[in-house]
Amino acid sequence: MHHVLVTEKVTKCYLPGQPPAVKEVDLTLGQGEILSIVGPNGAGKSTLVQMMLGLLLPDSGMVRLFGHDVSKERRRIAHRINYASTDLSLPYSLTVRENLLTYALIYNMKNPRERVARLLSTLGLESFAERKVGALSTGQVARMGIAKALVNDPEILFLDEPTATLDPEVSGQLRHLLGTMVRERGMALLYTSHNMREVERFSDRIVLMRAGEIAAEGTAADLMQRYGTEDLEELFLLLAGREEVAVE
Numbered sequence: 001m002h003h004v005l006v007t008e009k010v011t012k013c014y015l016p017g018q019p020p021a022v023k024e025v026d027l028t029l030g031q032g033e034i035l036s037i038v039g040p041n042g043a044g045k046s047t048l049v050q051m052m053l054g055l056l057l058p059d060s061g062m063v064r065l066f067g068h069d070v071s072k073e074r075r076r077i078a079h080r081i082n083y084a085s086t087d088l089s090l091p092y093s094l095t096v097r098e099n100l101l102t103y104a105l106i107y108n109m110k111n112p113r114e115r116v117a118r119l120l121s122t123l124g125l126e127s128f129a130e131r132k133v134g135a136l137s138t139g140q141v142a143r144m145g146i147a148k149a150l151v152n153d154p155e156i157l158f159l160d161e162p163t164a165t166l167d168p169e170v171s172g173q174l175r176h177l178l179g180t181m182v183r184e185r186g187m188a189l190l191y192t193s194h195n196m197r198e199v200e201r202f203s204d205r206i207v208l209m210r211a212g213e214i215a216a217e218g219t220a221a222d223l224m225q226r227y228g229t230e231d232l233e234e235l236f237l238l239l240a241g242r243e244e245v246a247v248e
């Protein structure tokens with residue numbers, strides 16, 4: 001598999017004297033792969049994603065996107081990736097359509113108006129298109145954030161808890177849409193989630209983090225077999241809660 005993302009022993013410590021938030025993480029993401037990172041609150045998932053995006057510099061180690069060191073060549077690769085998270089703030093006084101159009105123009109996309117119209121339809125946002133982002137519900141803002149993240153047709157899409165605020169129907173539609181983009185365009189998708197049923201069904205591979213390190217990695221079936229659990233939820237509780245379970 002062609003790896004579009006590789007991390008080599010990335011480490012980040014926010015405060016001197018404190019244990020690192022992320023410690024020597026080695027990870028790969030293949031073209032057309034759906035990888036989910038799970039772990040308890042504070043395990044280091046967001047810190048790792050921020051370093052992958054080049055928004056946070058590692059203390060040591062390296063993140064390569066398409067073979068380039070992201071901390072040195074972020075500008076060169078920025079147009080090939082995109083990101084959405086629950087705490088992303090978007091210009092609140094612009095409408096949904098104006099927001100998306102602004103991003104389409106920033107990314108210098110061809111036919112920006114048509115592109116935005118298509119995204120609005122795909123994400124079920126047409127009826128909110130002329131509404132200001134500040135007047136949307138939490139779930140609608142999340143959909144808008146995902147539309148924004150798709151505006152440049154990214155080769156790697158990072159989604160930090162994409163479905164946390166979505167109702168089950170919209171979550172299902174979003175997974176279907178993302179799955180199609182992965183299959184048809186070979187997009188690589190890396191996402192974090194606390195929804196173990198979603199992770200179990202939707203990911204090609206799962207990385208379970210604990211205290212800044214990778215505690216387990218594999219397909220859902222591999223992991224459940226290895227640890228003798230019935231489902232991923234049980235595995236999560238086993239690995240997240242019990243220090244005596246050895247980190248691989």
Ligand SMILES: Nc1ncnc2c1ncn2[C@@H]1O[C@H](COP(=O)(O)OP(=O)(O)OP(=O)(O)O)[C@@H](O)[C@H]1O
Pocket residue numbers: 014015021039040041042043044045046047048
């Ligand atoms: N800006 C910061 N300054 C200091 N410490 C931080 C900062 N951001 C995160 N941390 C700490 O780093 C550790 C990892 O946090 P991080 O947000 O990466 O975890 P997470 O796995 O994404 O958690 P969650 O599931 O709650 O989103 C935590 O102990 C957190 O308190």
